[in-house]
Every structure is written in C-alpha cells, then in structure tokens.
Amino acid sequence: MMLRAISSIAALLLIIFALILTWHFWPRKIDVAAYPVPNYETSGVNMDVQKMGNVRLGYFSTGHNISPEAFIYSGGSLIETHTSVYSGMVVQHPKGTFMFEGGIGGDVAAKMQRNFDSFQRSIFTYTAEGTAREQLEASSLSAADIDFILLTHLHWDHTGVIEGFPDKEIWTTEDEFNWGRDHGSGADGFFPEDYLKEELHWKFITFDPVKYESFERSLDLYGDGSIVLVPLPGHTAGSVGMFVTLKTGNRFLFIGDISWSQKALDIPAKRPPLGQHLADKFDEGLTASLVQLHHLKRKYPELQIIPTHDEAAFKDVERLRNW
Numbered sequence: 001m002m003l004r005a006i007s008s009i010a011a012l013l014l015i016i017f018a019l020i021l022t023w024h025f026w027p028r029k030i031d032v033a034a035y036p037v038p039n040y041e042t043s044g045v046n047m048d049v050q051k052m053g054n055v056r057l058g059y060f061s062t063g064h065n066i067s068p069e070a071f072i073y074s075g076g077s078l079i080e081t082h083t084s085v086y087s088g089m090v091v092q093h094p095k096g097t098f099m100f101e102g103g104i105g106g107d108v109a110a111k112m113q114r115n116f117d118s119f120q121r122s123i124f125t126y127t128a129e130g131t132a133r134e135q136l137e138a139s140s141l142s143a144a145d146i147d148f149i150l151l152t153h154l155h156w157d158h159t160g161v162i163e164g165f166p167d168k169e170i171w172t173t174e175d176e177f178n179w180g181r182d183h184g185s186g187a188d189g190f191f192p193e194d195y196l197k198e199e200l201h202w203k204f205i206t207f208d209p210v211k212y213e214s215f216e217r218s219l220d221l222y223g224d225g226s227i228v229l230v231p232l233p234g235h236t237a238g239s240v241g242m243f244v245t246l247k248t249g250n251r252f253l254f255i256g257d258i259s260w261s262q263k264a265l266d267i268p269a270k271r272p273p274l275g276q277h278l279a280d281k282f283d284e285g286l287t288a289s290l291v292q293l294h295h296l297k298r299k300y301p302e303l304q305i306i307p308t309h310d311e312a313a314f315k316d317v318e319r320l321r322n323w
C-alpha cells in the first residue's frame with residue numbers, strides 16, 4: 001500500500017516536472033504585427049562612408065560557456081549548442097581609441113561567491129580566457145592607448161573590465177548608473193563592488209535629439225557618422241547600442257544583451273523564462289527594442305547585429321590578438 005502511494009506520488013511529480021519543462025521551453029514569439037512599423041530617417045548624421053574616419057575593431061573574449069540554444073532564446077534548439085562569450089572590443093578611430101565592453105575580470109570567482117547565490121553560481125559558469133587588460137597587453141597596444149571604457153550596461157559580466165583600468169573614464173548612461181547604484185545587487189546580476197568605488201571617473205552618455213535610422217536620439221561619437229550610439233533600453237534601465245561603419249562598407253550594430261543570440265532577432269524571441277527572470281528587468285522596453293532590431297535586420301539584411309555574448313555573430317570582426 002505504502003509502496004503504491006510512493007510510486008503514485010513519484011509519477012505525479014514526474015508529470016509536474018515534465019509540464020514545467022514543456023512550459024519553460026515552449027517556443028514563444030513576439031507578435032511583431034502588434035507594434036507599429038518604425039520609420040527610418042537619418043537626419044544630421046553623415047552616411048557617406050568616404051567621409052568617415054577609418055575605424056578598426058579588435059575583438060577578444062575573456063571567457064566562454066557552452067549551453068543548448070534553448071537556454072539562450074525561446075524557440076532555440078535543445079540539441080544544438082550555443083557558445084556564449086564574455087567579449088570586448090578595442091575600437092580605434094583616427095580621433096580616439098576606446099574599449100567597448102570588456103567581459104569578466106580576473107577575480108570573478110571570488111566576486112561570484114560574494115554576490116551570487118548558489119543557484120546563480122551553478123548557472124553562470126565560465127571558462128576564463130584572460131582579462132581585457134591581459135589581452136590588450138598581448139597585442140601591439142597597451143593601456144596607455146585606451147582613452148575610455150564604454151559599457152552597454154552595468155551587469156557583472158561587463159563591469160569586470162573596470163578593475164583592469166581603474167584610472168580610465170567609464171562611459172554609460174546616467175539612467176544605467178543611477179539604477180545600478182540604487183537597486184543593483186547580485187540577485188539582479190549586478191556586482192556593485194565593481195562600479196561603486198570613489199576613485200572611478202564616470203562620463204554619462206547624453207544622446208542628441210538627432211534621428212538615426214529608427215532611433216529618435218543618437219550620439220555621433222566622432223562627428224563623422226562612423227560610430228553612432230543609440231539608446232536600447234529594456235534589458236536594464238539604460239542600455240546602449242553602437243553602430244559602427246567600416247571603410248570596407250561593413251556595418252555593425254552592437255546591442256549588448258538585448259538578446260544573447262543573433263538568431264533570436266529573426267524570430268524575434270526573448271530569453272526563455274528562466275533567462276528573463278535572471279537577466280531582464282524592464283519587459284516592455286525589452287520587447288520594443290527587440291521589435292525595433294527585428295525591423296532593422298529586415299530592412300538592412302547586410303547590417304550585422306551583434307549581441308555581446310554571441311560568439312558566432314563576431315565571425316567577421318577582426319581579432320585583437322592579430323593587432
């Protein structure tokens with residue numbers, strides 16, 4: 001009798017578990033038709049490649065992990081794997097050189113211990129590949145060549161770069177900084193110990209009321225249209241995106257963590273529920289940003305929209321180690 005009761009409970013628990021898994025991995029697609037089609041009009045920003053400065057990008061990865069695609073975006077395969085990278089890039093323009101993102105730092109394990117619970121530590125695993133500072137110094141450049149650090153947002157896997165460049169100006173938006181200062185905690189994916197330090201120098205990005213593609217505001221970084229920053233809220237309070245046009249005509253839009261996968265933008269789809277729970281705080285803004293990126297990708301098939309953590313998406317970006 002007892003055995004039968006136990007096996008019935010076990011069977012029930014198994015069914016509940018299977019239902020939860022099915023619910024979690026069930027493909028969910030954003031209904032693009034429910035949102036207005038953005039209008040495109042670039043005003044006041046140079047679009048002529050001939051008149052742009054020569055920009056060079058140097059990609060590097062500070063660490064990676066491999067997981068099924070289904071963990072990365074809703075509708076992703078449970079069999080195909082996705083390589084997530086904690087990436088960064090050196091961006092060189094005739095008028096300046098900066099680091100865009102920069103991945104995890106050297107003491108990330110200790111920081112995880114202090115800021116994450118055991119569940120988060122089991123989810124956010126990584127194989128380290130060397131910090132941004134180490135990889136910069138292994139190239140023909142050094143820290144002295146870097147003018148500032150530009151972060152798309154202040155999550156832990158982006159602010160790790162700060163420890164290697166404590167004297168450099170750090171660029172983010174004021175919305176992002178204020179949210180991170182007032183609410184950021186390990187539970188939300190922030191390591192305040194990385195960015196709440198007296199000695200750091202912040203510069204808050206302010207967008208001009210200049211329309212660029214489907215964005216109402218933009219910041220033309222060096223005034224020649226080669227590097228244009230745009231607001232991309234949703235994942236966090238004040239996330240930023242960066243358009244880059246190379247002399248070759250190759251055009252990129254780096255989107256931080258609005259999505260973890262380039263493939264998700266075609267659908268478009270968000271992260272699966274667990275990923276959303278761990279990473280996203282502003283669902284309405286995130287949906288709007290994903291719809292906007294989906295439209296951009298359709299309008300400009302040659303535009304390469306690159307999430308910070310999608311290794312495959314960086315295939316056409318030069319490697320810093322070759323500099």
Ligand SMILES: [Zn+2]
Pocket residue numbers: 155157158257308309
């Ligand atoms: Zn991230």
